[in-house]
Amino acid sequence: MEFFHAVKGVMRRTPGGYSVEQEHTWGDEERVLSTAIDTSNARTHAAMVDNINTPAVIKALKDLVGATNVYLGKVSQKDIRPLLIDSAARYVTTILCCLGVAETSSKVGFGEIGADADKAKGSGGVSSEETLAPALDLIIKFRDEIRSLTMAGATKSELMRACDNLRDVGLPDLGVKLDDKEGGALWKMTDKEALRKELERDAEAKQKKESETRLKKEEAVRKLAEKEAAAKIDPAEMFKLGEYSGVFSEYDENGIPTKTKEGEEVAKAQRKKLAKSHSSQKAAHEKWLAKNVAEGVAKVSL
Numbered sequence: 001m002e003f004f005h006a007v008k009g010v011m012r013r014t015p016g017g018y019s020v021e022q023e024h025t026w027g028d029e030e031r032v033l034s035t036a037i038d039t040s041n042a043r044t045h046a047a048m049v050d051n052i053n054t055p056a057v058i059k060a061l062k063d064l065v066g067a068t069n070v071y072l073g074k075v076s077q078k079d080i081r082p083l084l085i086d087s088a089a090r091y092v093t094t095i096l097c098c099l100g101v102a103e104t105s106s107k108v109g110f111g112e113i114g115a116d117a118d119k120a121k122g123s124g125g126v127s128s129e130e131t132l133a134p135a136l137d138l139i140i141k142f143r144d145e146i147r148s149l150t151m152a153g154a155t156k157s158e159l160m161r162a163c164d165n166l167r168d169v170g171l172p173d174l175g176v177k178l179d180d181k182e183g184g185a186l187w188k189m190t191d192k193e194a195l196r197k198e199l200e201r202d203a204e205a206k207q208k209k210e211s212e213t214r215l216k217k218e219e220a221v222r223k224l225a226e227k228e229a230a231a232k233i234d235p236a237e238m239f240k241l242g243e244y245s246g247v248f249s250e251y252d253e254n255g256i257p258t259k260t261k262e263g264e265e266v267a268k269a270q271r272k273k274l275a276k277s278h279s280s281q282k283a284a285h286e287k288w289l290a291k292n293v294a295e296g297v298a299k300v301s302l
Contacts, residue, residue, distance in 0.1 A: 003065045004109035006072055007089040010082050011108075012137055023079070029071055030081050036067035037088050044095055054099065061092050138170045172199055231288035235281040239274065254278065 026034070040060045047056035068088045072080065089108040096102035096110065103111025145162050167178045167185075175192040178185050233241065236255030239248055248257035248266070256278050257266050266274070 003069065003092070004089065006069070007085055007108055010072070010077075010080055010085050012133070013077070013082075022082075024081060024083070026081065026084075029075055030084055033067055033071045033084055033088065036064055037084075037091060040064035040067075041091065048098075057095060057099070061095055064088060064092060134174055138166075138174065142166050142170065168199060172196060227284075228288070230281075231284040233281065233285065235278050235285055238278065238281050 040063060043060035043063075044057050047053040047060060050056070068085065072085070086108070093102055093108045093110075101110070142162070146159065149158055149162060167180070171178050171187070172192065172195045175189055175195065176187055177190050177195055177198075178187050234255075238244070239251065239255060239257050244257075246261060248259060249261050249263060250259040251257050256271065256275055258271075259265055
């Protein structure tokens with residue numbers, strides 16, 4: 001039984017036994033196991049034609065199970081060749097089916113036969129193992145991730161990110177919606193497709209909000225930079241630059257225009273308005289000077 005559990009664990013990590021991201025060439029350990037499969041096949045065949053010599057068949061299967069366990073013990077998980085393991089397990093299952101001690105199916109293992117079969121299967125004929133497998137795989141994956149993060153000294157935010165990924169990706173794939181509540185999360189079963197669309201809408205709304213927040217920050221930075229650049233201008237020179245360039249011809253001792261470029265006196269109302277702008281610029285410029293002096297003193301102190 002433990003043999004089949006081990007094989008199923010390997011196959012769950014690589015559904016179908018094949019992945020383009022995995023190495024599939026054989027080394028010495030794979031060749032030894034392949035030879036063990038061929039040997040078990042020949043010995044089993046000989047025992048079967050020998051008036052169904054059951055003890056010899058079981059001995060041949062036992063040796064193959066032992067060879068497979070040795071392989072699984074020697075080779076690291078990432079280097080296991082699942083197609084080879086699947087081949088050994090399916091052969092053992094096929095012979096056990098022939099002997100009537102395993103359920104005939106396309107899966108490896110004994111199946112669920114005997115007195116507990118009806119209890120173990122649901123109304124759809126699906127085994128409890130098949131029913132629970134997706135949830136158990138998710139739990140194991142999450143546990144492994146948390147252990148790895150903890151052992152690596154992960155931060156609180158990294159651990160929270162893993163929990164959020166379970167809520168937003170893992171559980172929805174099982175049709176489970178998790179709502180974070182004060183005092184503990186609440187879960188409910190729902191349609192996977194409807195949940196997927198809901199999560200997509202939530203993700204889009206979150207992205208839109210983050211984008212708006214980012215744009216506001218960028219705008220604030222831009223305005224601050226413009227304000228900083230404007231504050232650098234000496235108030236005595238402000239009416240000779242930018243939009244005021246070439247507009248006036250004469251200025252008083254503070255730099256406030258007194259005559260237009262045509263030589264006419266600046267109107268009293270306009271001069272009052274210009275004086276107000278000059279006063280605001282003077283305050284901003286003095287503040288900018290004081291800030292730069294303070295920063296300069298700080299740098300010298302360092």
